Amino acid sequence: MTVALRPARSTDAGTMGAILHGFARENEWMPELHSQAETIAFCGRMIDLGWVTVAEMQGQVAGFLALNRDEVHSLYLVDHARGQGIGQQLLDHTKAQRPELSLFAFEANHRACRFYERNGFVEVARSDGSENDENLPDIKYVWTRKEAVDG
Numbered sequence: 815m816t817v818a819l820r821p822a823r824s825t826d827a828g829t830m831g832a833i834l835h836g837f838a839r840e841n842e843w844m845p846e847l848h849s850q851a852e853t854i855a856f857c858g859r860m861i862d863l864g865w866v867t868v869a870e871m872q873g874q875v876a877g878f879l880a881l882n883r884d885e886v887h888s889l890y891l892v893d894h895a896r897g898q899g900i901g902q903q904l905l906d907h908t909k910a911q912r913p914e915l916s917l918f919a920f921e922a923n924h925r926a927c928r929f930y931e932r933n934g935f936v937e938v939a940r941s942d943g944s945e946n947d948e949n950l951p952d953i954k955y956v957w958t959r960k961e962a963v964d965g
Contacts, residue, residue: 817900819907822866822878827858829875830866833890840893843922845948860887867907869900879904886917889926905933913959921951930955 822830831854838846848856860866865880865887877891877900886908891901909915917935919926931937935955943950 816871817876817903818870819867819903820870821864822861822868824858824861826866826868826875826878827854827861830854830857830861830868830878830890833875833877833892834888836893837890841923843950844920845950847947867904869895869904871895871900876900877904879908881908881911881915884912884915886915889917901929902933909933909957909959913961915957916954918946918952918954920948921953927953930957933957 831850834857835846835848835850835853838844838848857866860880863882865882867879867881868875869877869891875892876895878888879886880888886905889901889904915935916938917930919930921927921940935957937953938956939954941952941954943952946952
C-alpha cells in the first residue's frame with residue numbers, strides 16, 4: 815500500500831467533510847451537530863488557513879490531519895483506511911515539523927486515546943466537556959520531542 819502525503823487542496827474539502835461527518839454518524843456517543851454541507855465548509859476553511867495535510871491511497875483522500883500552529887486540530891481517516899498505518903504516517907509527518915504538539919481527544923474515543931498514548935502523548939488535563947461544542951468530556955495531550963527536552 816502506497817500512501818502519499820500532500821498539502822490539501824480546495825477540491826479536497828468534500829471528501830474531508832464526508833470523512834469528518836461520517837465519524838460523527840458512526841459513533842453513537844458523538845453528537846451530530848452539523849450537516850454534511852456545514853462540515854465541508856468547515857473543512858474548506860481549514861484548507862484555506864493552510865492547516866491540512868491529506869493522505870492519498872490510489873489517488874483518493876484516505877485521511878487528513880489539520881495542524882493549527884502546535885495543536886493537532888483534527889486527525890481523521892475514512893473507515894476502511896483505519897488500522898493500516900495511515901494515521902501514523904500523518905502524525906509522524908507532523909511530529910517531524912514541530913518540537914511539541916498538543917491535542918484534545920474525546921474521553922469516549924478510546925481508540926484515539928490509545929493511539930496518541932502509544933505515540934508518546936502524555937495526558938496533561940481533563941475537562942467535563944463544557945468548553946467544547948459537543949459537550950463531551952475530553953483529555954488534553956501533549957507530546958514533546960525528546961531532543962527538545964534533553965537539550
